[in-house]
Amino acid sequence: MIDAVTIREVKVQLGELCKQQRQRYKISQEDLAQELGLSRYTIQKFENGKNATLDTVLKIANHFNLLEKLYQALKDLENTNDINSLY
Amino acid sequence: MIDAVTIREVKVQLGELCKQQRQRYKISQEDLAQELGLSRYTIQKFENGKNATLDTVLKIANHFNLLEKLYQALKDLENTNDINSLY
DNA sequence: TTATATGGTTTATTATAATACACAAATATA
DNA sequence: TATATTTGTGTATTATAATAAACCATATAA
Secondary structure, eight states: OOSOOOHHHHHHHHHHHHHHHHHHTTOOHHHHHHHHTOOHHHHHHHHTTOOOBHHHHHHHHHHTTOHHHHHHHHHHHHTOOOGGGGO | OOSOOOHHHHHHHHHHHHHHHHHHTTOOHHHHHHHHTOOHHHHHHHHTTOOOBHHHHHHHHHHTTOHHHHHHHHHHHHTOOOGGGGO
């Protein structure tokens, strides 16, 4: 393990994933915002790696059908009582 | 697929995971808050499934060594160009 | 070319997450 | 038991995410 992942890098990656998924479905930032009841500026900032609220992130994840996957991943983590068994 | 996972359920699960990990290391909410430069109230609300900011969530994830895992999961999602191949 | 749509940016305002206190109720420890 | 620790809750304030509205540059389409 050379370099640790930073919080900033995760936020950038989250934004990129949103942008990628959005373009996959060929919808604009404005479209996505309206469908989620958010402003375009919120989508804009999130896609550019800025801070956001959990509700915003989960709304976006839900829109791209990633909520169930995330929920199961969290459940799995909770049932993994040894942190080292993840590696 | 009977019932869809809700955003609220994911937030509750996130809070439970935080609480579980924290108790695993036998530290109080106050301890965790101080180590992360957050207030105890922020930890308190997060563990009880309330809304929070991405920075708060990622700080907690990082403290319990879950950031790298999350980052890789996001990378994997980005490289999975077919959403249906996840199932 | 002229429109139209999209993404990036700015400003001002509103909503709310985060903070800093305090205090009571549980929970653990002596 | 009593004492200390931790957790849950409340209030007021501050910081900041979210909103709404413009504006411009670029790309795309007519």
